[in-house]
Amino acid sequence: MILMCLLHAVQMMRFTLALAAICLAVSYAEPAISQARTTATTTSTKPGRFLSLPVPAKCASRPKEFSYRGKNMFLSSHVPALATKKVDWLDARNICREYCMDLVALETQEKNNLIFRVIQQNDVPYIWTAGRICDFNGCENRPDLEPKHLYGWFWSATREKIQATNRLPQGWGYNPWSQTGHKKRPQPDNAEYDINQTKEQCLSVLNNVYNDGIAWHDVACYHEKPFICEDSDELLRYVAATNPVYKNF
Numbered sequence: 506m507i508l509m510c511l512l513h514a515v516q517m518m519r520f521t522l523a524l525a526a527i528c529l530a531v532s533y534a535e536p537a538i539s540q541a542r543t544t545a546t547t548t549s550t551k552p553g554r555f556l557s558l559p560v561p562a563k564c565a566s567r568p569k570e571f572s573y574r575g576k577n578m579f580l581s582s583h584v585p586a587l588a589t590k591k592v593d594w595l596d597a598r599n600i601c602r603e604y605c606m607d608l609v610a611l612e613t614q615e616k617n618n619l620i621f622r623v624i625q626q627n628d629v630p631y632i633w634t635a636g637r638i639c640d641f642n643g644c645e646n647r648p649d650l651e652p653k654h655l656y657g658w659f660w661s662a663t664r665e666k667i668q669a670t671n672r673l674p675q676g677w678g679y680n681p682w683s684q685t686g687h688k689k690r691p692q693p694d695n696a697e698y699d700i701n702q703t704k705e706q707c708l709s710v711l712n713n714v715y716n717d718g719i720a721w722h723d724v725a726c727y728h729e730k731p732f733i734c735e736d737s738d739e740l741l742r743y744v745a746a747t748n749p750v751y752k753n754f
């Protein structure tokens with residue numbers, strides 16, 4: 506019985522991962538507007554990209570720089586193999602995922618404060634987070650996500666919704682979205698769309714790029730940035746269930 510349940514769980518996980526890979530194959534990555542393309546090349550130059558599956562040996566030896574509530578994290582620029590790497594949003598996710606991690610999700614003010622401190626103390630100019638706007642296949646016919654710029658954002662790592670962008674999030678003492686940007690308007694502002702018709706679909710934390718302190722910005726996903734990875738319970742469970750050698754992480 507236990508074996509059957511385990512097999513069922515593994516099958517469900519495979520299905521979920523396959524579904525996630527299909528749903529997010531259309532995801533592209535981006536950073537600050539100052540690096541915006543000026544041509545009409547509006548989509549990724551790397552078509553047909555998918556989410557990566559975890560690599561058990563990398564999961565077992567993943568970098569553990571700091572942790573929050575039992576989840577290990579690392580800043581890519583502090584890992585020797587990744588120190589000089591700046592990558593687009595999907596590449597950042599996939600690098601994390603090979604370690605059984607994903608881009609960091611900032612669900613609470615306490616966790617957001619921790620990540621803001623890491624950025625401040627290490628003088629990091631910007632990072633990618635797991636935040637993305639739900640505007641790909643599977644996000645249509647969802648009145649709860651409309652209008653998208655207010656209600657359509659979510660943490661791709663956990664598929665958890667992000668609270669309305671124009672209000673103080675419940676349980677927070679400040680709105681993490683910047684109140685300014687390229688258009689001198691509150692974020693998200695989809696500003697790059699006016700320049701080259703590239704949508705700002707990914708969530709980056711920028712460090713005072715617009716003299717606005719450390720704050721959230723919607724940015725075009727093709728921009729290349731360092732990133733913070735966080736343990737993915739889902740991927741760790743998947744690897745533990747499918748690879749008896751890696752039971753304990």
Ligand SMILES: [Ca+2]
Binds near residue numbers: 686705
């Ligand atoms: Ca923006």
